[in-house]
Amino acid sequence: MVTLLVPLAGVLVLIVGTVLQSVFSLFRNYLVARKIGVPVRIIPFDHVNPLWLVLDRRVLSMVKLLPFGLGNNSFTRYNYRGWEVPDRYYSHFEMGDAYILVSPRNIWLYIADPDAVMDLWRRGKEFPRDTSVTAVLDIFGPNISTAQGAQWQKHRRITASSFNDHTNQIVWSESITVANDMLRYWCSKGSVQTAADDLRALSLHVMSRAGFGKSFKFQGHDERETSAPDGLPLNYKDSLKIILENCILIFALGRKFLANPWLPRKLRQVHAACASFQTHLTQVYNDEQASLAQGDSYDRNFINSLVRASQDQEADSTLGGGLTESEIYGNIFTFNFAGHDTTAHTFTFALYFLAANPATQDWISEEIRHVMGNRKPDEWLYSDFRRLKRCLAVIYETLRLYTPVPTSKIVDTQTPQILKVGAQSLILPPKVIIVPSYASLQTDPKYWGDDSLEWRPSRFIRSPSSGTGKGIGPLLDAEEFLTPARGTYLAWSGGARDCVGRKFSQVESVATIASLFRDWRVDPVPRKGETPDAGRQRVSNQIESDSAPVLLLQMLHPEHSPLVWSQR
Structure with missing residues (x-):
């Protein structure tokens, strides 16, 4: 005893x-x-x-x-x-x-x-x-999101050069291709309960192509294998999918702990995904190093551009050197994470907002039809992106209300710092963490009007005050996208450490929205005895009540409100 x-x-x-x-x-x-x-x-x-x-x-x-x-x-x-x-x-x-x-x-x-x-x-x-x-x-x-000081400057300098119009053209084309495949799958179903999962797959496909130069055929939720058989290696896409779905678990327990053979099968699968993804990173990195040594031409996807930009920096001693192999792996994963989860969750919010707002669907479809005309999707040009202002406004407005990634700063000096907030000059001691209140700034009626809590993408568009007498086309072309007042919109952070993949995500989002809504519309599947308006209100209520962070902010149970697609 x-x-x-x-x-x-x-x-x-x-x-x-x-x-x-x-x-x-x-x-x-x-x-x-x-x-x-x-x-x-x-x-x-x-x-x-x-x-x-x-x-x-x-x-x-x-x-x-x-x-x-x-x-x-x-x-x-x-x-x-x-x-x-x-x-x-x-x-x-x-x-x-x-x-x-x-x-x-x-x-x-x-x-x-x-x-x-x-x-x-x-x-x-x-x-x-x-x-x-x-x-x-x-x-x-190590990566751009966790580096500080001179190390961060090196990461930023090299990674920023990999986000360019060549990469964005790949994003544009791949987004259109995958979005149309996804739309065909959705239209083949009587109703869609798996929109969020399918949008994650779309985002993952775009990242695979833009990041690694690897294209995969889109498969809807019911067409995909739920897991790989034991003992068989996972491909890059499936490895990344498992890692992204279990990030909190990996963060809390660590990769070394997950390697223990006595753990349950699900945890062993997470470890297998980490090991498999590491293998894919190493293979692609080695292939690119060999290609670079031989002077081969390259696809200008993200990893190619990153390795070559790092080599160029390494060769120029005045620029502070390139990234290590580990740092390249860290940045590849970071941009996969940022370009997949954040975009996929934003897509889901936007899709359900649009399902609850048919008038906004008509509004963006009008613009898409004007810009794209009768051209087939594979004839759409990257230069069309800048003309799709209403589609971009849908993403801006969605992120205004549901920003997936908040940011914070810290007093990282040995002496107090003074920060003026309103009429006060605050003396902040070391290690105080400062959080710009994005959810407040982006919804405060002082900056956004009395309807600040409502989803209204048209707030980002200024229309001409009078018509030209030549039809709707010139009016649409004359519309202006309104940039939010400085400091009131933080969806992509700000300052020197703003989101380096901002244009990447905007191009992917606009291409996807244009593909889905030119010729089609989406509605909530009505429940028994429910009117269409009541169904839309139910979806609006669910967005508000059923959204919370898992790792990032997301709709928790979008499958509770199935959607149905119909042709215009």
């Missing part, structure tokens, strides 16, 4: 010690936060705590059930992934342009002043990016 009590006592001491240390750290951080001079709210767990990432929703769903209003507090309001989306601008409306969330580990300063955000972007040395939230992307090596 005594031998049993000894280890139990040790565990108890460890638990008590951990709790006491957390309480002490929380109190210490609270005292520091109070001195900054803005409202402070306490949360017991840090947002990036790996264990809390797994448990947050389960724990808070039980806490919210407490009686007498005990479940309505800062813990349940702020201490879970994605709380910013339902909160929108309300916390800033209550507390002003700046407030703090304090946890045992960190002090998080949230700001909703556009001028302060722009100042933050400009002062990259005093306020570098907080890379703790992007650490998950180091799975295969």
